[in-house]
Amino acid sequence: MTSPPETPLLEPFRVHLDLAAGILQDADAPLVRRASVMRGYYADAEALERLIEAENDPVHYETFESPVPEEYGQVKFCISKLYPGTVGDEFFMTKGHYHTVLQTGEVYLCLRGQGLMLMKLADGRCCWEPFSPGQLVYVPPYWAHRSVNTGDEPLISLCLYPGDAGHNYGDIQTDGFPRRVFLRQGQVVVE
Ligand code: ZN
Secondary structure, eight states: OOOOOOOOOOOOOOOOEETTTTEETTOSSOEEEEGGGGTTTSSOHHHHHHHHHHTTSOEEEEEEEOSOOSOTTOEEEEEEEEOOOEETTEEOBOOOBBOSSTTOOEEEEEEESOEEEEEEOTTSOEEEEEEOTTOEEEEOTTOEEEEEEOSSSOEEEEEEEETTOOOBOHHHHHHOOSOOEEEETTEEEEO
């Protein structure tokens, strides 16, 4: 049996989580995704351009990453904060990703807001789970995942994943998800 890779010794630490604001204090530099980085992701490209123009490229979502090295054996954690709104009639969503190491899963705990976790496999199978405070979604290995905000306040979640998982956004950029989430006559519709 081969032994697992070496993992460096860290000192234990704690961080403060602002559950209502969706902010992880002392996080590594927050990652800010503005609406313009979502070009190519929404069904209605013109509606996205209008949003970028009208609101001066507003912040779409933010992630606050734990200061934990991306290495085997570590547990990375982060806060994801996805703002509410629609592009045309499609709800705001994150880009979504596979893990670079496909055999790694992830846990998402919703802290605030309302939404869906969309998941898909490379063979096109797609499913989703409703996401609201207290709901924990387990994303098993191999499943790409994207959160969608169907509410009217930020969708805030805590995610936990293996340190060496990595993020693969490229395959989603190319293939997208087979399902989209729309607001139709006041209803949340997945189609
Ligand atoms: Zn992930």
